[in-house]
Amino acid sequence: MIQLLDLVETDEKNIFKNSQLNAKNPSQFVLSEALRKLHTLSNRMMSNFEALFTYIHETAGKSLSAQDKQLLMVHFKPKKLRKRQYFLQEGDVCRYIGFITKGSARTFTVDEKGNEHILKLSLENWWLADFESFYKLTPSRFNIEALEELEVLQTTNAEIEDVLKQIPAFLEMSSVINQNYTIANQKRIEAAMTYTAEERYGDLVRNYPQFLKRFPQNMIASYLGLSRETLSRLRKNALK
Amino acid sequence: MIQLLDLVETDEKNIFKNSQLNAKNPSQFVLSEALRKLHTLSNRMMSNFEALFTYIHETAGKSLSAQDKQLLMVHFKPKKLRKRQYFLQEGDVCRYIGFITKGSARTFTVDEKGNEHILKLSLENWWLADFESFYKLTPSRFNIEALEELEVLQTTNAEIEDVLKQIPAFLEMSSVINQNYTIANQKRIEAAMTYTAEERYGDLVRNYPQFLKRFPQNMIASYLGLSRETLSRLRKNALK
DNA sequence: GTAGTCAGGTGATTTAAGTCACGCTTGCCT
DNA sequence: AGGCAAGCGTGACTTAAATCACCTGACTAC
Known part of the structure; x- marks a missing residue:
């Protein structure tokens, strides 16, 4: 039980996972203490995980068993980032993939002249990774930075293989997402190559109106x- | 056996598949005639299929069993298009996905002003589809046109599900391809947004030198x- | 043959968007 | 309260690339 207490004290975020694994042989005192923390934590985490469960269910069109959910809770760990904190820095390997439960982020590069170029803006229910x-x-060429207080559920490259193998709905979701990304990217390439600035802004207003509320104009411009x-200027013209 | 003969005469391309299915109860005369054609055909087709088998093997990192190969030969059908023929026309649903064994193609849109914009140039060992x-x-917004005499191995949306389910290496390949597409698309978006014409051309020369030999300059420019x-003009400058 | 089409080059001009410079608000920090 | 950075607007000027116009050479069709 020292093990459990240690975990509670040193790595609060892991308590849920580890208490599941160790709960079969607890001492009375430690249990009550751990359970109190566990209860608080599990409530907080459950609400985050519900968003993930719902998302998988809706994207894959398959429901998750209780076992599936438990497995997801073991492999995905909640993580908070303050505004301006980095989820990933250029040159590092992107070891984590995160599902955004709250907040927003931007993925950007910095060119030789020091100008930043935003490649992706991400909100709740989006996956975050290079x-x-x-x-x-391989080392990433991108930076991913929290634009607001950010909460993600994240897992590692190593663990996601297990999740994909063991949860059919997750595999299905992954395939659907890949398709959607491919389609969205194709459209964005088309837009960047063939449309004027004005048309591209019009597309954004139509397809991602929520972006206008959540991101400042300089970010939108860069995106x-x-x-x-x-x-x-083109916003001024569009008002007419 | 009339059935088999009919197929040989009316839909030569299906002979291989159908003779496999019907070969258990042949009459002597028809068999010898059919086998002669079959032999010619199967030789021709095998060489095409070898390219597909090799591609799957190398991309997935898994080898294909004899059964796998047979299944691929049942589901994929060779198809030839002459130069300028369309693999897909705007407004049609893209029911086929093709693996290019010979030739090249372009995927393009036509805007309101009648200008064509090439979104993709495809060569041997690439998949062809919207x-x-x-x-x-859904109806496609794109046209796909053969730029040279084109040979593909194609299958339908309905059939590909079977192939994915029954051949693990094919599923693996599909996942790897999706990853590669996502990465390539991300780079192209970055390039279109942040680089100058000259830099983009430089990238093309470095990453796809074969394009310069196979496609005329006006196609490259549009791409x-x-x-x-x-x-x-920028080619002239680059020569210095 | 000759006419016609197509890919490609190049000069002159136009235009969309970038760059530079400055000003104005708003919120935040201590 | 004062200072200060962030976000946004706008005028003046520059620049990259598009557009228009015309020319050449190569290939194809008849």
Whole structure:
């Protein structure tokens, strides 16, 4: 039981996982103490996990068994980042993939001139990772930074293989997401190559209206591949 | 056996599949005739299929059993298109996905002004489809046209589910391809948004030198999102 | 043959968007 | 309260690339 107490004290976030594994042989005193913390934690975590469960269910079109859910709770760990904290830094290998339960983030590069280019803006119910780095375990060319207080459920490259193998709904979800990404990326390439700044902004307003409420204009401009001045001007014209 | 003969005469491309299914109860005369054609065909087709087998093996890192190969030969059918023929037309649902064994193709849209924009150039050992339309069975916004005499091995949306389920190496390949597409698309978005015409052309020269030999400059220009004049000029500058 | 089409090059001009510079608000920090 | 950085707007100027126009050479069809 020292083991359990240690875990409670040193790595609070792991308590849920480890107490599940060790709960069969507890001493009375330690149990009551651990259970109190466990209760608080599990409530907090459950609400985060519910979002993930719902998301998987809806995306995969398959329901999750109690066992599936337990497995997800073992493999995914909640993590909080303050505003401006980095989820991933350029040059590091992206070892974690996160499911956003609260907050927002941006994925960006910095070019030789020091200009930042936002490649992705992410909100709740989106996955957060540099997939190239995550899949291939190569150093990332991107930075991922929290734009607001950010809460994710994250797992590692090593563990996700288990999850994919053991939870059919998760595998299905993964395949659906890949399809959707491919489609969305294809559209974005088309847009970047063939449309004017104005048309691209119009698309954003139509397809991602929530972006306008959550992200400042300079971020939107960078995401659209525009200078903030150009965006400001075409917003003025669009009002007419 | 009339059935078999009919198939030989009316749909030569299906002979291999159907003779496999019907070969258990042949009459002597018809068999010898059919076998002659079958032999010719199977030789021709095998060489195409070898490219597919090799590709799956190398991409998935798993080998294919004899059964796997047979199943692929049942589900994939060779198809030839002449130069300028369409593999897919805008407005149609993309029911087929093709593996290119010979030739090249372009995927493009036509905007309101009548300008064509090439989104993808494809060569041997690439898959050919509008994935959005193929996965969702919605009308495609793209045209896919053969640029040279084109040979593909193609299957349908309905059949590919079987292939994915029954051949583990194919499923693995599919997942690897999806990852690679996602990565390649991410890079292309980054390039389109942040790099100049010159840098994008430089990237192409480095990453896809074979494109320069196989595709005319106006196609390359369109693929890079440039006018042919701009490409011509920056090629002149690059020579210095 | 000759006409016609197509890929490609190049000059002159236009235009969309970037860059630089400055000002104005708003919220935050101590 | 004062200082200060962030977010946004806007005028003046520059620049990258598109567009328009015309030319050449190669190939194809008749």
